[in-house]
Amino acid sequence: MRSHKLFLSALLVLVLAFTSILFVAHAQDSSGAGLTIGFAQTGSESGWRTDFTNAMMSEAEAMGINLLFSDGQQKQENQIAALRSFIAQGVDAIILAPIVETGWDDVLQEAADAEIPVLIIDRGVTADPSLYITRVASDFVYEGRLAGAWLATATADRASCNVVELYGTVGSSPAIDRATGFADAIALFPQIQIIASQSGDFTRSGGKTVMESFLSSMDPSTICAVFAHNDDMLIGAIQAMEEAGITPAVDILTVSVDATNDELQMLIDGKANATVLLSPYMGGPAYQAIIDYLGGAELPPLIMVPSAMYFQDTAAAELANRTGG
Amino acid sequence: MRSRILPLIATLAVFVILYLIGWQRFPAFGTTRVVGNFLTDKSFLGIAAVGMTFVIIAGGIDLSVGSVIAFTGVFCALAIGQWGMHPLVASGLILLIGAAFGAAMGAVIYYFKIPAFIATLAGMFLARGGSFVLSQDSIPIDHPFVNDISQIFYVFPDRGRFSFVAFIFVVVLVVGIIIAHYTRFGRNIYAMGGNNTAALLLGVPVGRTTIGVYTLSSFLAALAGIVYALYTKSGYPRAAIGVELDAIAAVVIGGTLLTGGVGFVAGTFLGVMIQGIIQTYVNFDGTLNSWWTKIVIGLLLFLFIIIQKVLTSYRGTLTFRLIPGLSRPAAASGTSASPP
Numbered sequence: 001m002r003s004h005k006l007f008l009s010a011l012l013v014l015v016l017a018f019t020s021i022l023f024v025a026h027a028q029d030s031s032g033a034g035l036t037i038g039f040a041q042t043g044s045e046s047g048w049r050t051d052f053t054n055a056m057m058s059e060a061e062a063m064g065i066n067l068l069f070s071d072g073q074q075k076q077e078n079q080i081a082a083l084r085s086f087i088a089q090g091v092d093a094i095i096l097a098p099i100v101e102t103g104w105d106d107v108l109q110e111a112a113d114a115e116i117p118v119l120i121i122d123r124g125v126t127a128d129p130s131l132y133i134t135r136v137a138s139d140f141v142y143e144g145r146l147a148g149a150w151l152a153t154a155t156a157d158r159a160s161c162n163v164v165e166l167y168g169t170v171g172s173s174p175a176i177d178r179a180t181g182f183a184d185a186i187a188l189f190p191q192i193q194i195i196a197s198q199s200g201d202f203t204r205s206g207g208k209t210v211m212e213s214f215l216s217s218m219d220p221s222t223i224c225a226v227f228a229h230n231d232d233m234l235i236g237a238i239q240a241m242e243e244a245g246i247t248p249a250v251d252i253l254t255v256s257v258d259a260t261n262d263e264l265q266m267l268i269d270g271k272a273n274a275t276v277l278l279s280p281y282m283g284g285p286a287y288q289a290i291i292d293y294l295g296g297a298e299l300p301p302l303i304m305v306p307s308a309m310y311f312q313d314t315a316a317a318e319l320a321n322r323t324g325g
Numbered sequence: 326m327r328s329r330i331l332p333l334i335a336t337l338a339v340f341v342i343l344y345l346i347g348w349q350r351f352p353a354f355g356t357t358r359v360v361g362n363f364l365t366d367k368s369f370l371g372i373a374a375v376g377m378t379f380v381i382i383a384g385g386i387d388l389s390v391g392s393v394i395a396f397t398g399v400f401c402a403l404a405i406g407q408w409g410m411h412p413l414v415a416s417g418l419i420l421l422i423g424a425a426f427g428a429a430m431g432a433v434i435y436y437f438k439i440p441a442f443i444a445t446l447a448g449m450f451l452a453r454g455g456s457f458v459l460s461q462d463s464i465p466i467d468h469p470f471v472n473d474i475s476q477i478f479y480v481f482p483d484r485g486r487f488s489f490v491a492f493i494f495v496v497v498l499v500v501g502i503i504i505a506h507y508t509r510f511g512r513n514i515y516a517m518g519g520n521n522t523a524a525l526l527l528g529v530p531v532g533r534t535t536i537g538v539y540t541l542s543s544f545l546a547a548l549a550g551i552v553y554a555l556y557t558k559s560g561y562p563r564a565a566i567g568v569e570l571d572a573i574a575a576v577v578i579g580g581t582l583l584t585g586g587v588g589f590v591a592g593t594f595l596g597v598m599i600q601g602i603i604q605t606y607v608n609f610d611g612t613l614n615s616w617w618t619k620i621v622i623g624l625l626l627f628l629f630i631i632i633q634k635v636l637t638s639y640r641g642t643l644t645f646r647l648i649p650g651l652s653r654p655a656a657a658s659g660t661s662a663s664p665p
Binding site: 038067072073076077078081082084085088105110114126 | 604
């Protein structure tokens with residue numbers, strides 16, 4: 001009987017300790033700094049993904065946010081388990097970069113039940129929008145528009161400009177949206193026409209093969225520019241052009257999306273003309289959105305992160321900035 | 326006798342130590358929410374690992390598990406979403422398909438004397454390829470019955486959840502223990518794994534047992550696939566890559582000898598939970614690279630393999646080499662009579 005009482009009082013103390021911890025955590029919510037945010041990343045499958053992770057971490061540090069990071073190793077089950085761990089830990093908010101669009105409903109519902117706000121970053125989810133506070137993403141359409149607008153200025157003095165397009169993976173949202181944005185932009189400039197478009201599957205070898213077939217199936221001197229949906233395909237295409245005896249960036253203008261380090265090097269070497277940044281700097285806007293949300297603000301359903309562009313004269317500074325920092 | 330229980334005790338000790346380390350650093354480890362998460366998040370791995378335990382005790386291996394899980398998920402998603410089947414019908418059908426698939430692998434292994442490694446490797450490619458042929462993308466499962474099922478869970482006083490999939494896992498675990506230690510089929514598996522030739526001489530139906538054990542493994546893999554589909558409410562052809570390796574790791578850490586003949590379903594449960602603890606610890610810490618999970622599991626595997634090696638060579642010198650083929654199955658049946 002006595003031991004029972006002892007156990008119960010110990011339990012009571014534990015419960016009280018827990019609730020006081022909860023209260024302390026809650027009191028910190030409004031201040032912004034000192035927030036604990038769990039971030040479930042897809043993995044580290046590409047150079048861009050790693051840049052994105054590093055940017056998330058340094059931005060959290062700059063804002064005084066305690067970021068709990070989980071690498072999902074390209075597995076949805078790991079990401080779900082990470083979300084559950086964050087919920088169990090009682091973090092202030094969760095940021096999810098989903099590996100796939102489907103299958104998040106239950107765990108998001110669990111977070112909602114625990115009153116932990118979830119922000120979706122990068123790719124979207126099919127779950128009900130009421131289950132997350134907002135989505136922060138790069139604007140693929142905008143990237144395509146920027147590429148189109150740059151081409152229009154670069155070819156303003158020409159009577160006509162025939163463009164070949166290296167399309168990304170068919171059906172993927174970055175490919176569809178970049179193509180749409182580019183088409184929208186050049187529609188305003190009748191002298192620019194897309195004369196051929198084929199999928200290079202976002203890979204170097206794909207871009208090279210497609211460019212080779214373009215160069216052999218049409219007179220290379222009729223091609224004015226190449227628009228690639230990502231840098232890797234363009235780098236493949238540059239190789240194909242060089243092998244065919246064409247000087248890239250001079251005979252055929254190039255514009256692509258991502259601004260990877262390799263592509264910046266191409267710009268520095270004068271083998272490419274322009275690249276649009278697929279911004280890895282999404283952490284700042286995401287953290288700000290969470291702080292605003294905890295402060296009681298209404299959020300738009302989608303927050304777009306602006307993109308920048310790099311050219312032959314600005315690439316070196318950006319590359320130095322990246323490798324130095 | 327004691328030498329067979331020893332790996333299980335070692336597993337239990339590792340489990341308790343890891344849990345206490347976690348609890349000491351993160352008080353949340355003591356909550357039912359975390360315990361509920363262990364069972365829910367590891368349910369599909371656990372179910373597949375129970376099947377793997379039987380295969381390994383029988384002296385084999387099954388590499389097709391992860392692919393069967395993915396195939397099941399995609400099949401269920403298509404059957405429910407596009408072919409208009411009721412989830413229960415789709416589940417029943419895929420369990421039959423899974424069992425048949427396992428039986429076919431078992432038959433190939435037994436009748437053609439093909440190493441299990443190769444036969445199930447072929448099965449792995451077949452099932453993975455099949456799921457990509459069915460669909461390239463992840464397909465959402467949206468059916469009122471499925472939604473209702475995922476809403477079934479028991480809520481502990483401190484808001485931890487005992488989910489439906491965790492419930493299935495526990496049921497499979499209990500049934501697995503019963504099959505292993507209280508049925509003729511289970512005793513045959515132990516005998517066969519201990520020494521195939523001796524088992525044959527002792528009248529164990531080796532063919533039937535071989536086919537049965539792979540049937541059971543693929544059946545449980547299909548069940549794990551259904552649980553995975555429930556867990557993610559979708560079918561994805563890229564899902565569960567490498568789960569067979571996690572399952573093998575759980576089985577070995579759980580004290581089952583890779584050479585066959587000795588092992589415990591309960592040990593496998595501990596092996597699965599140990600993986601859950603490590604993963605949760607890494608997630609809770611939030612600064613550790615999550616690949617540390619794999620490193621720690623790798624180290625544990627290494628430790629347990631060494632323990633196994635020491636124990637088997639000890640047994641080997643004492644009894645095995647003196648009376649080849651006789652001592653082991655006899656000893657093994659001793660194990661099967663006494664549950665852990």
